[in-house]
Amino acid sequence: MEDIQALIQKLDWDTPEAEQAEAIHKLQDIRDGELHLLLQPLGKGYWDGAAEVIVRLGFPRVKPILPGLLEWIQDMNWPGAAQIAPFLREIGNPLIPYIQDVFRNQSQDEEWMYWIFEMILDHWNKEQITPLREDLIRLNEGGTIALKALRTLWVHQIYPGEAVLLLLEDKKQRSLTEIAQLENAYPGIDCEALQREFREGIFTPELSRAYIEQHREEISFCYRKSSLHDFVSEIEELVREVSGSE
Structure with a gap:
């Protein structure tokens, strides 16, 4: 076999299509x-070519690199991710321990978890x-990922709809309370005006950096309020x- 790195x-x-196809085959x-x-x-x-090689190798050949393949979908804009994701999906149960590892040890990486869902x-x-039940329950605290976890628990009838609705109402009220607290702490901030002023200087890096420094606290407030x-x-x-399914 030819040198792996050369292939x-x-x-x-x-690389010319025929030459690339030959390398993928080898x-x-x-x-x-x-x-x-x-x-x-x-x-x-x-990466696209490497992903094609991996998919053709199939499972269980690629079992030793499953953690690395899961990392590949941290960003679905990465080349090859669109091939790797459905490949991982079809692997099924053998992937569960690696998903659990992400949920337990990488919970701060919400984008990665979002793509896993x-x-x-x-x-x-x-x-x-079902084997992910406890991990999904632990993810209930938080933002968008908590909603993805709740929806999964509901769809698969692990949590009844009534319980999910109660949890959602609690999350909504807590978010609305935080919005009210923010508005009380920072009265009179016009986030739309702040955004307009920033856009006006965005093409002048020195001005935009100075603007961010000058209005850092207000920008942080507007970002948090918008996120909520x-x-x-x-x-x-x-x-x-x-509610529509109840």
Whole structure:
């Protein structure tokens, strides 16, 4: 077999199609100890080709690199992620321990967890979701991910609709209370005007940096308030979904 690194070099977007296809074919003979070399190798131009190799290798061949494959969907804009996500989804139960590890040890990475829900868990059945029950319950505290966890628990009838609605109402009231507290603490701040002024100087880096420094506290207030309003809207959307099925 040709040198692995030389073959991986041929996975680049700019490699002629026939040459790239040949490299993908030859990489099917990669040894288990070298599988990690396919995990987002070199630069992003190589990732689509590497993902194709991995998908063709299939499971259980790629079992040793499952944690790295799950990391690949931290950002679904990354090349190859659109191929890796459905591949992971179909693997099913063997992926559960690695998802649990993310939920337990990477819970601050909400974007990663969001994509795990969106690309994998939202497509699984109750039998696959049930082992994650305790982890989903732990995720109930928080923002958008808490809503994803609650919806999953409800869809698979692990939590009844009535319980989910009560939890959602509590989250909504707490968010509205925080909004009111923020408005009392920072009266008179016009977030729309603040945004307009920032946009006017955005193409002058020195001005935009100075503006941010000067208005850091107000910007932080507006960002938090906007995030809370968005969260309330997400809660209300889920309430409508759950209520409509009751």
